[in-house]
Structure formats: C-alpha cells, structure tokens
Amino acid sequence: MLTIHHLNNSRSQRVLWMLEELGIDYKVERYERDPQTMLAPETLRAVHPLGKSPVITDGPLTLAESGAILEYLAEQYGNGTLVPEHGTPEYRSYRYWMHYAEGSAMPPLLLKLVALRIANARMPFFIKPVARKIAASLQAGFVDPQLALHFGYVAKALERSGWFVGDSFSVADIQMSFPLEAAMQRGPAAAYPTIGAFLERIHARPAYRRALEKGGPYAFAQ
Template identity: 55%
Template structure:
C-alpha cells in the first residue's frame, strides 16, 4: 500500500491530487508543522533522513522529492492519460517543466517568503534594517526575476488548457504548487491566463477530493 507522509500546508498536497487522478489506492499519515518554526516535525526523519515532505512509502520502498514521486507513481499506474508524451517535442517540453518547477521557479518563491518573514521575526530595534534589506533584495533581484518568470509563464500558457500535449500531465501536477504560490504572492500583477490555469486545475474533481482527504492547505505568504 502506498502511504503518503503528508505535511499540512505543503507541497505534498499535489501528490494526493496525483493519486486521486490516477485512481491508485493510498493511505495518508498526517503531520503538523511546528507551531513556532512552521517547519516539519522531527518525526518525518524516521521516514527519510532529510525529514521533509513530500515523501511516500510503498512497501519497503521510500521515495522522496516531488518530481521523483510523481514519475514513480505515474510509472506505477502504467499506461494511462497522465503518461509522459511520446512525441519528441512534447516530451522535451514535459521534461523542461518537470525540472523548471523546483529548479527555477520555486527557489525564487521560497526566497521571497523567507525575506518577507525576516522583519516580523527580527528584534524590534533592528526591524527597520530588516525591512530595508527585504525591500532592497526584492527591488534588485527577487521582483525583477519573478516578473520575467511571470511573463514567460503567461506566454507559455497563452491559448492552452494545459502545459504540454493539450492534456493534463505530471508537469501540471508538479507545477501546481509553485503556480498557486505565485498567484498567492504575486498580487494584482499576475496575468489572467495564469489565474485561469490555477482555477482550472483547482476545479477538477480529483483535486477537490485530495483537499478533502489532505486536510489544512493554505499557501503561506
């Protein structure tokens, strides 16, 4: 039996969505974030040495990292609608998004979150300095970089329903969390084509079922 070691408000929510899309039976072991640090609890280290989520167990096999988990589960399900494209160009596009999600887009969003959280956690006397650093980093690097990503993503989605092959694939599953985070943290600057894409996958029955089973899920700002 597949067990999803599921951390609340985390990227493992998309693994539940994938399993619902695939129709694979699974169980959930729930983990709550530390109320002070907002990090994963130490119990997850008993599953995988990094103590992070998502991670799944399938019998004696432990699989970590979102992209690896998504590929593993799609392969396990066998030939079906979420299998990677076979056409050369579409397969290369699929490979690009599978690397881009966590390799390029998500690090920027995490950086934006972390720098934004520093001023509130800093000692009172140094908060003005922390806010100034946050503002400067956003103005010089994070903001312009995210703007380029938003522009490229909007162009990639223009006229499309899904990212690759005109159907839902593992690339959309992997991209779902950073796209939700981008819309949550990007404000009014997010183009309508990106918001429509997020709303499209959020409206799927399998996505909604995964939310019911997964419990608390809010993109941290």
C-alpha cells in the same frame, strides 16, 4: 499499500492530487507543522533522513522529492496516462516543466518569503531598520524582477492551450501547480490572467477536490 506521508500546507498536496487522478488505493499519514517555526515535525525523520514532505513508501521503497514521486507514480501506476509518448516533442516539453517547477520557479518565491520574514522578524529596535532596508533592497533589486521574469514566461506558455504540455492535462500540470499557487498567494501571479485561469481549471477537477478532503486544510487553494 502505498503510503503518502503528508505535511499540511506543503508540496505533498500535489502528490495526493496525483494519487486521486490515478485512482489507486493508498494510505495517508498526516503530519502538522510546528505553529511557531512552521517546520515539519521531527517524526518525519523516522521516514526520511531529511525530515521533509512529501515522502512516499511503497513496499521496500522510500522516495522523497515531489517531482521524483510524480514520475514514479506515473511509471508504476499510470498505465500510459497523463504522460506524453516517449521521444516526442511533447515528452521533452513535459520533462522540462517537471524540472522547471522546482529548479527555476520556486527559488525566487522562497527568496521572497525569506525577505518578508526578515522584514517582519522580532529583533532589537536598533537593528530592525537595517534589516528592513536589506530585505527591501533584496526584493526590489533581485527578487521582484526575477518573479516578473519567470511568471511572465509561465503566463505566456499557458496562452497556447491552457496546459503546459500539448493540448491536454498532464503530470506537468500537477508539478507546476504548487509554484503557481504559491505565486498567487504571494502576489506575482495575480497580474496574469492565464495563470489565474489555469488555477481555476485545476481547482475544479474532481480529483483535486478529493485530494483536499484527504489532505485537510490547504491555504494555497484559496
């Protein structure tokens, strides 16, 4: 049976969602982050050398990276659903958003998180003002402008139909869910009504709600 190795509050939530949309049988192995470091437990290294989630095992196959996993699930179990027809403009758009989610949308969000952690980290009192100044400069000079650029772009793309590809829900919407949920939690997406509407729409899907029940608490769905 296909198994998803699921880490709480992580990208693997969207893989659970994809599995529920497809309606296939699967098993969930749950892992919890270290409450101090927020890193995945070492036990995940027994599944994949990088010790990260999501990872799926399906017979002899072990596959990491959420985009690759979603594409595999669509090809192996989707029966032609949730993916546009190959060779069409919609299919090219689908492949674009599948790569954009992690290649362009997530990096500035991760930099935002790093800057916040630097600013709030415990350190000697004489270093703290310098660290906070560096973090503030990074955010104001690079991170925040990049976030405004990217999420303004995403918000504009959603104006046409409310979905990322064509006029209907697709795997690209599942892949894009995590950066938009993270952006809503960290601030930049809240200014864009189309992003908020997109998140409300996906959070209301029955398969999304079932995935939350299978995966446990997920802060980004708040």
